[in-house]
Amino acid sequence: MTMFARRVETFGTTIFTEINVLAQQYNALNLGQGKPDFDTPADIVAELVRAAQSGQHNQYAPxxxxxxxxxxxAEHAARFYGLDIDPDRGVIVTAGATEGLLSCMLGLVNPGDEVIVIEPFYDSYVPNILMAGGTPVFVPLHPPTWTFDPDELRAAFSARTRVLILNSPHNPTGRVFTREELSLIAELCIEHNVIVINDEVYEHLTLGGSSYLPIATLPGMFERTVTVSSSGKTFSATGWKIGWAYGHPAVLDGVARAHQFTIFAVHHPSQEAVAYALRQPDSYYQEFQAMYEAKKRLLMSSLEGSGLSYRAPEGTYFIMADFSPVFDGMPRDFTHHLIKEIGVACIPPESMYSQEHVHIGRNYVRFSFCKSDEALLQAKPLLARLAR
Incomplete structure (x- = not known):
């Protein structure tokens, strides 16, 4: 007799756990998981310590x-995007963006509803949809430009479509969707009365002069968009797991109802520190982007001469690289080869696709550059061995 419920029978070990274990086993340079190997800014950490030691913030938070x-x-959304958010009824603090996304699915999707997912996708999206009883409908981005076909997007909408999940800047491709692309998505969502769950965790990680535009700012979209983000990427604090969802109170109500019975409340002292962090001056965000511009260039330099081809990312801290010039096989095969024979870890994207579309990403793997400069420089001679 199986001991697990049917709703989780297709859920295996995440690819990130698999690759991290393998990288550790072979002592490989880990450019896989999007986890910085440098610390949160010292003044933000000091605020966490202050909150924990004050004697006022170590019990349940609201x-x-x-x-x-x-x-x-709410102030952050107004400052950067001109959005008017009600801080009392329009914001929910979550246990990272991942729990925020699950609460969105549980609170907004009915059994039998369809949810449009743009591929490749963050690996929790589909399990969340399935746990809510929904049905994922997939729209692929096509390499090497990683753009969607407007006709394929239109065809994905039906009378059963309830939600579309949007992620921009996009993990893993590094795309930042244009106003034209977002306007088409908005037009179709309004036409079909569809809610958007907008995953903007990389909102401050735009590169090469690209600009992030929240879909909630487009006409008719604020009332039908829940925006999910977190402190993990912007403040290099992935271990704190402090995220949030915001939007119009009417669309956020279902999310709040689900959230209260999944996690209820999240770590109190960390919330105090993230409130401080979000109010950093403009110079912080400018220096943050400049740091990642430099790290992007370091990884691109390390990829040069490796035989891998790639497109410079417009956002996130990921680069998708085409390995077909140097290896014949599937991405997971190449990733194992890279770890065991070359000494570098990356992430294969098979788990970020439906079975129907997995062939679209069959020549690609994802490298992360949220690493120390030393690690990114160390990758160059290792990756050069691929070409040889």
């Missing part, structure tokens, strides 16, 4: 999140 963080999220 379920929707502490007032100071909810106000900081």
């Amino acid at each position: 379920g929707p999140g502490i007032a100071s963080l909810r106000h900081a999220v």
